[in-house]
Amino acid sequence: MTDTPLPLIIDCDPGIDDAVMLMMAFLSPHLDVQAITTVAGNVPLAFTSRNARMICERMNRTNIPVHAGCPRPMVRKMVTAEDFHGESGIAGMDVFEPEVPLAPGHAVDVLIEKLSAPPEGGYTVILSGPMTNLAAALIMAPQIAQGIRELVVMGGADTAGGNITPSAEFNIYADPLAAAIVFDAGLPTVVLALDATHQVRAEQVRVDRIRALPGRHAELMADLLDAANRLELRWRPGMQVPMHDPSTVGWVLAPHLFETKRCRVSVVTRPGKDFGRTKVKDSARGPHRWVTVADADGFFALVEDLLKAPA
Template sequence: MRKRQIIIDCDPGLDDAVALLTAFAASDTLDVIGITTVAGNVPGDLTARNARIIRELAGAGKDVPVCKGAPVPMLRDAVTAEDFHGSTGLGNIDFPKPRIPASRQHAVNFLVKTLRATKGFPATLVITGPMTNIALASVMAPDITRGIKEIVLMGGADSEGGNITPHAEFNVFADPHAAHAVFNIGVPVRVLNLDVTHQIRTSDQQVERVRALGSRQAIAAADLLAASNRLEVAAKARVAPLHDPSTIIALLRPDLFDGRKARVSVVTEEGDRFGKTVPEYREDGHVLWYDKADADDVFSEMLGQLGKYR
């Protein structure tokens, strides 16, 4: 069976880094054909650098290009999240400097060129950061939707409220205009939002199970998860949700999640609700809004994938 081609659009970020490690570990099922980065958790220079660090840690080379993308949101002022990811974006963990350079191709140009080339075998977009790159690519070349099988993204919230404001989740709040465009891009979308990711929390004991796998990649994943917990406990007195890795687990094991069909809009008017996602639940919706997960099995699947590193 042919592997599923995926492009990961991300802003590493502690949990983005674990998502990348999990995706590369699942190379028997997933073919990562590119990584595009965007400013978000930390500024754009750092997110691109962090993606290169994780690419090399996972054992991938320049055949998986890292393409640096939008340095600022489409319309709003830039926001970052160093309080939850450390000043480097990777929890200030001392990783080796990346040796393989980033691609010279801009992320938006890479998306347009690659998705036009995948029309015969559409690729899946996995989005774990602000959605600026995808929105810009879809405006620049609307025909790229024919090269997209589906979008699986981490973003938004409904019943849980927000994590950056009372109403808004960070990835959407960081560029709500882009998020509104992506939610309505015209392809199937699956959403790992706070309603579901807040159900999936990795305890310190589970982190040590990852560490016990023993490979340098698993140890790094454990360090990243532990840093997430430390920062989350300091800010909110609870261990961290497994936000971004849930997108990869949803690709591998969609049976571990349940949700409702919806159409989703985003509040782009200034005010208290700025950046809020508004799902309208309806049977003809093209968005699958997840609201339930088997948390233990999600962790077990991630553990199993990370266990493939030797």
């Protein structure tokens, strides 16, 4: 990566794995996180907005504004995932009320404002939850697409099958219409679907190596990963938790750890058994890059390097 930090906007729904993702982004000197926007997803909006600010405070990054966004999907009834993230949405961390309040401005308005006046080269935007905020922004101001250098999405599934229905991944299922709007916009997009994230799991030996590192950041990350594994084992005995959302920052910092194929992604929005399914059509000229292979050892080596770096 270049010496100039990459301008980054993170739209998320913390969530344990979102918390690990945010920690990685904050620890890297190569990333300039300019705004965090939150959406209802893993837990309701009030909790995702609080949890994002909790992470900022624990990481001494309260200078980064957190803007609350859409409290529900565009059309469908809201679904959440407390069973996988704990009632607070962030098992593994003691809940507290952050000192710094939410930043003023709705997340959709903030996305429009920032993407309408991007830095040279545009913003990299990470979407690690339902895509409601960006979809609404694209409807209101379609010209903001020009301000996005690259969109990095955690969502979808193809060969891996779904994690909330047999064919649908949670982030897409939570707001399929929003996902369809974003994918149909034709933005340069990297998609880290379950096909890739299931290859990167927090095996205990990897968590133990993180816990053995000095410093409070390593302790917090190990606490989060252990909590995530305990929740995962309740539902999938013998399986360690996949690094869904953290893989997005992994891609931004170290794309050489991943293999992709060019394609065009669409979303099933009609009711039925395939509701929320992502369909992947190979296309040499497609705007989307579907991650097919992820290097788990390389990913966790990256995490350890971030934790070892001077604070």
